Amino acid sequence: MILKINQRYLQIALNSTLDEAREIIAQLPISERILIEAGTPLIKIYGKRAISEIKSATPAGTYIVADTKCADLALREVKMVAETGAQALTCLGVAPVETIDRFIGECQKNGMDSMVDMMNVEDPVEVLGKLKKPPGIVVLHRGVDETEFSKEKQIPFYQINQIKDNFDTFVSVAGGDTIEEVQRAIFNGADIVVVWKAFYQSTAETAKLAAEFLKEIR
């Protein structure tokens, strides 16, 4: 595991354009507690170039997450991302168990952190129980479409401790974008909080917002 135990992290997902991504990165405070994510739409639009360009726009040593949402062909996907210099990538928790197992094993071989995204998984503990070994990071995730079309859907914060009690893994929470939701995730024991909405476009407030979020994540 590349990330430090007992440290809390803010993961900023970049999902707009590569130009926006560069502008946002330029405004962020330098902190080893900030992880930068090349979001799924960015990867599907620009390809793996999105990951390597984000990597080169960030200060040396920045932890880069590639949100590839692997669903099959895990070996090829991990190999592709490894070439870009990212430290971690994501696999879907709803993917076939064979894919998730291959994904975790291949990440380990390549010295990368594996993230399993539990979007649309009702019982993450059940999925984790079927794996040969748990991933480095489990991501509890309420999707963007879910949030927009079913406003009553909540992020299952209670699952953070369920997972940590049963498996030796970090837990990340994605899908909440307000300061209150970030506070709740941290209060409930999350190691990483993922935000995107506040950082979709670069504004005069970007640096201030990042500093505010970082203050809450301790």
Place this chain on the structure above:
Amino acid sequence: MLDRKQKYLQIAFNRTLEEIVAMINSLPLSGRIIIEAGYPLIKTYGTRAISTIKTLWEQRVLGYSLGTVEAAEMKPFQLYKAGYGSPLLDLLLKSIEKRKIEKPKRKFSEPIKKEIAFTPYIVADLKCMDRAFTEVEAAASAGASAATCLGLAPVETIDAFIKRCEEIGIDSILDMMNIEYPFEVLSKLIKPPTIIMLHRGVDEGEENKEKEVPYQEIERIKNVYDDVLIAVAGGETIREVITGAFNDADILVVWRLFNENPEKITALSNEFLKEVK
């Protein structure tokens, strides 16, 4: 966009874009071939993979070849894990090798004069899991005729995906990989997609050889949703393709054999097209 009385062969392309130029140059001109920008290809090149493939196939259909290499000059290539072949496959490849077909030499700049009467159909294998609007719009602007969404995605995403595809005028494909009961997913949707894809994943197929493509679901789905087309993916041998067609699948998706033997793509496509009737 697709003819419901017709059966199609969908070839998923997953090599480098440079190699795909040569492969598409060597495809037989048939309106029953669907070209797929594969999922790894899109993650490697982005939407450029879709637009390049679209341009290539369109030019080919119109009678122009791009690039300077033909697939017959390419070397066979083992993708990913070895040992996936079968005696039947080997036999097919050997028989194709024996048939040396004399081809008239032509310059690439010379157009081939043919009467073509079909519109190229390009599938973008996005495997959408969230942000359906953004993904559908990206694929459509790159020129895709259809795009895929995972049946495992939240129901809100699938509904938004199908709706946006319809609004924009492309076909929606719902990929049922890792779904035991497709009906359970379909019954939750506001309306069904244009195409339902029954799919055994590559990792599943390699690790669990006993996992079968669920051919029995084809008729069951068609009995309830008479407007949808059924695609079958994950079967790679001639026998599996015949089984898919026999069980009334409308689209048979192949990739491994074609991507591992690009130099035989013309003969392979002709052989498979013969079986997909």
